[in-house]
Amino acid sequence: MKNTPIREAQDEFPQLAEVSGDVLFTELTGSTQDDLAELWTRADSGVGHASVLIADHQSAGRGRVGRHWFSLPGGSLLISVVIEIPARLREQVGWVTLAAAAAARQALADFDIPALISWPNDIVLHPGKPLKMAGIIGEIAGEREGVLGTVVGMGMNLRIPAHQLPTPVSTSLAAEGLPVPERDALAAGYVSGLLSRMEGLVSAGNAQESGLVGEINRYCETLRAGVVVNRPHSTPVNGTGVRVTANGGLTLQTADGTVTVTAGEVSMIESI
Numbered sequence: 001m002k003n004t005p006i007r008e009a010q011d012e013f014p015q016l017a018e019v020s021g022d023v024l025f026t027e028l029t030g031s032t033q034d035d036l037a038e039l040w041t042r043a044d045s046g047v048g049h050a051s052v053l054i055a056d057h058q059s060a061g062r063g064r065v066g067r068h069w070f071s072l073p074g075g076s077l078l079i080s081v082v083i084e085i086p087a088r089l090r091e092q093v094g095w096v097t098l099a100a101a102a103a104a105r106q107a108l109a110d111f112d113i114p115a116l117i118s119w120p121n122d123i124v125l126h127p128g129k130p131l132k133m134a135g136i137i138g139e140i141a142g143e144r145e146g147v148l149g150t151v152v153g154m155g156m157n158l159r160i161p162a163h164q165l166p167t168p169v170s171t172s173l174a175a176e177g178l179p180v181p182e183r184d185a186l187a188a189g190y191v192s193g194l195l196s197r198m199e200g201l202v203s204a205g206n207a208q209e210s211g212l213v214g215e216i217n218r219y220c221e222t223l224r225a226g227v228v229v230n231r232p233h234s235t236p237v238n239g240t241g242v243r244v245t246a247n248g249g250l251t252l253q254t255a256d257g258t259v260t261v262t263a264g265e266v267s268m269i270e271s272i
Contacts, residue, residue: 004028006035006053013054015188019195020081022051028073030060032080033153037141040082040149049084050195054187058155070166071155077183080153081191083198087146094248095207096198097121097138100152102215103193104134110189111181113173116221119241119250123156127221131171133157152194158183208246216244227252229261237261 009025010017017023024047029035032053039047057073071078083096101117108115108123115123115133124130134156141149157165157172158180165175173180197212204210217223223241229250230236239254249262 002028003030003059006039009054013184013187015184016052016054016191019188019192020050020052022047024051024053025055026053027056029055029058031058031153032078033137033139033151034060036080036082037139037149037151040141040151047082049082050191051082052187052191053080054078054183070170072160072164075160075172076158077154077156077186077190079156079187079190080151081194082141083150083152083194084147085150085198085202087143087148089202089205090148091247092201092206093140093148093150094138095201095212096150096152097136098207098216098244098248099197099201099212100136100138100154100190100194102212102219103190103197104136104154104156105219106193107186107189111179111186113178117216117219119216119220119222119244120248124221125171125176128224130221131169132167133171133173133176154190156186158186206246207248213244213246220244222250231261 004027006024006026009023012025013023032055036053039045055078058071058078101121104123105115105117115125116127118124118130121136122132123134124132134154136154138150138152141151159174160172162175200210201207201212207213225240227241228236228238237252237259239252242251242253244250245260249260251258251260
């Protein structure tokens with residue numbers, strides 16, 4: 001199938017338009033991440049901080065470390081958002097992904113959906129035996145005039161039937177028999193929460209002082225026994241999740257002692 005044009009969509013997403021003055025939409029694309037990053041790099045595109053792109057379907061959606069992201073036409077909230085942060089806060093850039101996870105969890109909670117954060121970038125249901133309902137990817141699009149341009153994408157399973165879920169550890173709101181909010185309302189809550197958390201981080205200068213570290217630790221499903229953290233370039237770590245650290249890493253208690261897996265080891269934020 002051929003990709004469809006990207007168009008302005010404030011009228012189609014009026015609640016989201018109240019949060020972001022630049023709402024874009026396409027029925028079909030390869031990746032909202034690639035599209036929005038490419039637009040950000042073009043000075044004449046008008047795309048900047050808080051610009052949003054939503055798609056009905058992606059043919060080449062991806063998750064962290066290049067994994068394919070499964071979706072069905074109209075079955076998910078597929079959304080990417082531009083977040084610009086001062087280049088002086090480069091060491092905090094990994095928190096864009098966790099800020100998005102916190103915002104997604106809160107947006108669902110506003111609809112009485114009891115989701116939690118699975119470190120470093122997933123939204124899950126069923127604590128202890130988590131099923132993944134959303135994944136988040138943060139990527140750096142570039143730098144200009146002292147500003148880092150990042151694009152944070154999320155795929156959230158809304159109406160995907162249970163028999164069409166891609167893995168045994170996946171789920172969707174429909175498969176769980178939970179209410180399925182309209183995309184506009186859900187996206188508006190999510191983007192509003194993401195922007196406010198990033199504004200707080202930039203103002204405070206770090207995630208600890210902004211309160212983001214505390215929020216992630218309160219709602220992190222990974223802080224339990226029986227956790228396995230897979231590291232793309234090293235051996236997995238097995239143990240009990242203890243805390244998410246101020247630099248975005250995860251501390252675990254293992255049979256060999258305390259181990260902290262850093263954000264870099266699991267590619268918290270990547271380059272496009």
